[in-house]
Structures are given as C-alpha cells and as structure tokens.
Amino acid sequence: MKKSLHINLRAYFGRALNPSTVGLRKPEVLIRHSKQKHYKKDSDWAITQEFDGRYGYLYCHEISLEQEKTIPIKIKKNDLHVLYLIQGQGIELYAKNKKDTKIVLSAKRARYFYLPTGRYYLVLSKGRSLLFGFYFDGKIFRRNYELQFDFLLPLLHAQRQQLSAPVASIDFKVAERTHAYIEQLCDELTDVDLSNESTILTHYIALIKLSKEKVFDEYKIESADKNLATKAHKLLVQKVQHLGQEYRVHELAQLLDRNVDYLNKIHKIYYGCSLSELKDTTLLAMAKKLLATSPSISSCAYACGYSSVSAFTRFFQKQTGKTPSEFLNYTKKMR
Helix, strand or coil, X not given: CCCCEEECCHHHXXXXXXXXXXXXXXXXXXXXXXXXXXXXXXXXXXXXXEEECCCEXXXXXXXXXXXXXXXXXXXXXXXXXXXXXXXXXXXXXXXXXXXEEEEEEECCEEEEEEECCEEEEEEECCEEEEEXXXXXXXXXXXXXXXXXXXXXXXXXXXXXXXXXXXXXXXXXXXXXXXHHHHHHHXXXXXXXXXXXXXXHHHHHHHHHHHHHHHHHHHHHXXXXXXXXXXXXXXXXXXXXXXXXXXXXXXXXXXXXXXXXXXXXHHHHHHHCCCHHHHHHHHHHHHHHHHXXXXXXXXXXXXXXXXXXXXXXXXXXXXXXXXXXXXHHHHHHHHC
C-alpha cells in the first residue's frame, strides 16, 4: 500500500541519525522488518517504524519531549486510519486553518479516522508518547457487511464519497487484549513470506472486530442500562400514580423481566435514588396534591391506596415530619 501519511518529525528534529550511530535506543514495540529511523535534539528523541503492506500501512512512533510540540503532517490520499495512543498524556490533530475540526485522543485510547488529502498538525504533549497505527483500504468492508460496524459507517461513507473534511469515530479504550494483538501483529510480520499479506489482513480484521467489542462494552451496554433505568423510572411513576402504595417494586422487576437488585443498582446510577425511594417520592407528591383537593384526609388516603387513615398518616409523617392535618394547617398559613 503506497505511503500516504507523512509525519514530518524532521521539521523539529532535523535529519535522522545515521543507522550506524552507537547507542541508539531500542523501540518499546518492535515492528519486525520495518523501516526504522531515529531522531534526537537535545534531550528530546524519537523512533519511527513503518511497514508497507498490500492491505495497509503500519507505523509506530515513540517520541519523548521536554515540552509540548506541534508537528506538521501531510496526507496524500483519502485513507482510513486507526491510531492507538498506547502511552502519553494525550494528542490533538487538526487540519491546517481548520481548528474547529480538531480531534483529541486521550491516554490509552484509540480512534478511527477518515483523513482527506491535505495538511494537518499533530500536537504532542510533554513527556513520552507511544503511537501505533495503520491506514487501510475501506474495500475490506463489503457493502452491507460493514453494517455490523456502525461506529465506522460515517467514515466509510466519507471515504466512498471522497468528502473534503476529516471524520473521526468515537474513541475507545486500549486495554491488555488490544495491546497483545498489536504486539502479535508486529512480531509476525515478515519480508518474504507469501502468506504475509493474508496474515496482516487477518490481524487488521481482528483488531477492527476488537474495536467493535470495546465500543460495545463502553458505550452500547452503558446506553442499554440507561435506557432500562429510564424505562423503569417512568413505568414505576405511572404505576404508582395509578395504583398508589399497593404497587410493589418487585412487580415492576417481574414486568421488565429483570432482577430487582440490578434494576435498583442502575436506577441509582442514573437517577441517584433506589426504586423504593422513587415510589415514596411519587406517592408523597400524589398525596400532597390530593390533600389540597380532596374533601377529607380519609378519601385522600384511600386514593393513595391505603386501607386505613392511620397507615397513610404514618407514611406521610415519616416523609414530611408532619401529619396530614398539620400539613394542611401549615399550607393554609403560608397562603
């Protein structure tokens, strides 16, 4: 695959060191049979590795900086990229004269990009950064097959339409399995093996599938929990307003076919209270409204699902510190 991404480290470091230079650092992640370059300026240094494959172009950059630096980048072809920030505080990527299209990548996170032809800038944080990435041919996704990779659909569309603005996917975590896949891919590259290209493609697909899994773990499951918590919240409020205190939380769990402890857990995460607390809050709001319009406290108690005024009074006093009669007198004084 023809090289299309050019990170111009020479703009800051100057010419690469001679390969025969004594004491060159060893890269932390070694891409076998890659083209390797070393740079040094004062206490700052960088190691670049690149490997040209038929189905993708791999690269790894280890850069150590005393201060934040901005490095120019040139893109010569509208390609799809994935970039993993394995080490580092964070990076920013933006198109020349288009800072509103800035893309941020945080530590131990990754993103997919569609980058059209043009000039870009890469802002590297102070400290050590380890960047691994590859750009690949979107044709490995057949029509309809890519539908299962919904987080990549905007990028694939952008490349097929050859859009002029960059597009980035949501970011996702780079964890142990991802790191292990990357190391295995880099270790199994060979220069002369005829099956090498299929090996590279197999690893690319494995990494893309793992990305999908990470996105699902981090976003989809969270979204599903939030939707369930919202559904439980609205349904419980509706049921209590209809049936009063007689409606039980375990009935809601049965209705939603979920464990009541799990429902309580996710409801507390998104709403800050348990389902029982929500029931009491809803019932109290209902009771206060009815007390203001009902002809008697007893009719209000029965409307709230209580079989006796004393039981209703105990609930109301526990929630407000006042009996229903005291509450009515207090509200009359406040008018």
